[in-house]
Structure formats: structure tokens, C-alpha cells
Amino acid sequence: MTPHKKTAVIVNPHASSGRARKKWPVISKRLEARIGPFTTRFTERPGHATLLARELLSQGFDLIVTAGGDGTFNEVANGFLDRGSPVNSEAVLGILPIATGGDFQRSLGIGARIEDAIEVIASGMPGWIDMGRVVCTARDGSLRERYFLNLVSFGMGGAVASRAKNFLSFLGGKVAFLWATFLVLLRYRGKSVSLFLDDSPQPICAFVTNIAVGNGQFHGGGMHPCPSAMLNDGLLDITVIDYMPFLRLVREIKILYSANVLRHPKVHAFRAAKIVAEGDPETLIEVDGEPLGALPLEITILPTMIKVLTGPIHSRRSSKFPPGILQEKGLT
Numbered sequence: 001m002t003p004h005k006k007t008a009v010i011v012n013p014h015a016s017s018g019r020a021r022k023k024w025p026v027i028s029k030r031l032e033a034r035i036g037p038f039t040t041r042f043t044e045r046p047g048h049a050t051l052l053a054r055e056l057l058s059q060g061f062d063l064i065v066t067a068g069g070d071g072t073f074n075e076v077a078n079g080f081l082d083r084g085s086p087v088n089s090e091a092v093l094g095i096l097p098i099a100t101g102g103d104f105q106r107s108l109g110i111g112a113r114i115e116d117a118i119e120v121i122a123s124g125m126p127g128w129i130d131m132g133r134v135v136c137t138a139r140d141g142s143l144r145e146r147y148f149l150n151l152v153s154f155g156m157g158g159a160v161a162s163r164a165k166n167f168l169s170f171l172g173g174k175v176a177f178l179w180a181t182f183l184v185l186l187r188y189r190g191k192s193v194s195l196f197l198d199d200s201p202q203p204i205c206a207f208v209t210n211i212a213v214g215n216g217q218f219h220g221g222g223m224h225p226c227p228s229a230m231l232n233d234g235l236l237d238i239t240v241i242d243y244m245p246f247l248r249l250v251r252e253i254k255i256l257y258s259a260n261v262l263r264h265p266k267v268h269a270f271r272a273a274k275i276v277a278e279g280d281p282e283t284l285i286e287v288d289g290e291p292l293g294a295l296p297l298e299i300t301i302l303p304t305m306i307k308v309l310t311g312p313i314h315s316r317r318s319s320k321f322p323p324g325i326l327q328e329k330g331l332t
Contacts, residue, residue, distance in 0.1 A: 004063035007035060007037075007062075008040070009031070009038050009039070009064075009066075010049050010064065010065070010067065010068075010076050011040060011043070011068065012068030015068040016069070020067070027096070031118050034122040038065070048075075049072055050075045053078075057080070057088045062090055065121055067096040068099055069101045070102070070103050071288060073104050077131065077149050081131070092309060095120070096118070097114070100221065101289055102221075103216065103289065104149055104288065107150055107216030108311075111311075120309050120311045124310050125309070126307040127308060128232060130233070130304060130305060131147050131215065132215050132302065133146075133148075133300050134146050134298070136285050136297035136298075137295065146287050147302070148287045149215065149288060150215060151218070151219040151229075152297075153210055153211060153219055153225070155210035156188050157212065157219065158291060160220070162291040163183060164180045181220075191243075191282075192206075192279050192280055193208050193277055195211070195238070195270075196278075197275060198272045207242065211240050211241070212241075213226075213237070220289075222257055223256055223257050224258055225261060228269070235273055236272055236273065237271055238270040238275060239261065241264075274300045275298070276296070276297070277295055278296045281294055
């Protein structure tokens, strides 16, 4: 890997319910031993990581490592863009997962151990990946715009994300997320949604449990809704899960965490570069694991928008990330 001139790490000390702050001194020493000295900046509030990333890029840092969870990764990546264009096209993003979830880490193919991520930062190859842009309706009725690395979902996924910070958060993000999932499962009644793909005038209409729009493959702490998604193919994978009542959803939830999800009779797969979704305005949206707003929304792909450090498996591929089961589903 070409040596970087200036490296900075943006750390979310509140990740993993504050455990990241305690872990950071040890992790910092391990990282410095592999890559040498770096500048450290700590986030102080929601959205701060985006501002820090832009500030560091303007100061000439060409490797920005984001240490936290999927929400922190998203904020830092948003700092790499300004009105849909890279702030510095030569800058590279590094991923250092120190929180629960790890869905973008999985989509990148980075191992579960912190040592795996440090090794990718130290010796991985920078590769261009796509990003997505989502515009939706905030709770106050205004429009909100956000870029994403990994995945957007609406329906049950958005409802769970809106409840994921709760009274159990002190036990860890995973426990709080599971409690939120349980509450939503008990009360969820499905949503009517119309999808317009690539400016088609003919909508796809469905009564759904959830819809996932993936640049990456995973969300929800390991659910695998878009197993065929590639991070650099210029397209978004759309997985529509038809409504299933509580008992059936509980009985079949395991398949939603597997790469076989597209074989389920209640699951339908599409691909597009642009998605417009309309429907019940109470249909909530999550972007890279964080609640954003509600329908209607518009999602567009931004091809080859950001460089990210990836491991040796991806660097050996000529152009694409693992193809999954595209041929079996007839999605090519």
C-alpha cells in the first residue's frame, strides 16, 4: 500500500454504550504499532464526525480512519462529500469497528477481530466503492438528505432503529437492539408501499414487512437482506419482504439472517440505480442503522465515489466484490 502523508483517526467514545472510551487506549497503541503516529479526534455529539472529517480533509489528511460503529462510519463518510462530489478524491477511508453491529465491516469482508481491521488499515489496498444518496421527509415535514455507505431500509427496519436507543442501552447496543426488535415485532402490522425503479412510470406495489436497499449486503447486526449486492457495481439491490404475521415472522426469522433470504417465497429482489418510494407517511426509514425520517423517499447511487481500505480478498478481484447468487436469482 502507498504510504499516506497524514493520518487521522476519528473516534466515537460513546460507541458500544461508552465501552469504546475504555478500550481506546489499548486499541490506539496497537494501531500506532502497525501504522505509526496519527492524529486523534473524538466526537462530542451526533453529526460531529462529519464536521471533523471535513476539517481534517481540508488540513491535508489523506487517510481518515473512523473508529466506532456503523453510524460513526456513515457520519465520517458524509464528511468526504460536498454536494455529491468528493472533498478530496485522493483521500482514503479506513474502518476500525469498536462497537456492536459491524454490518459495513461484514460488507467489506473485514474479519470480526480488532486485529483484522488494524491489519487492513496497515496493509490493505484502497478501492473505489459507490455511495448512495437518500432524500426523505423528517418528522417536522422538512426534507432531509444523507449519503450512505451500506444500506437503507424502511418499514420494520426503520421502526426498530427508531427504538434502538432505550432503557437497556447501558447493557450494550446489541441488547437494546434486540429489545427494540421484540417490541416492534409484537406491534408491527405491515405497510403499503409503491416503488418506482429507474424512473419507470409503473410502480411495484406491495404490503411489506420491510424493504432493504443495499449498496452493501448486511444490516441489523448481521441480517443478510441483500446477499448479491456489490459495493462497486453502480447499482442498488432492493429486497422486498412481503408482510408476514407475527408467528410466521418469528418462525422464519432465521432465514432472514442467511444468504438464502432471496429464495424465500415472501421475498422479491430487484436492482436499480434510482428508487422512489411512496406510501404510508408513518413508514420509518433507517440509514446505515440510524433513524432518519419517513416516506416518501428517493434513493440514488453515486458510482465510484469514495476510496476505502479493503483486505486482500477484495484487492485480488479485478473489478467486483463477491457476486453472491446473482445467476440463481436471475438478477444479472
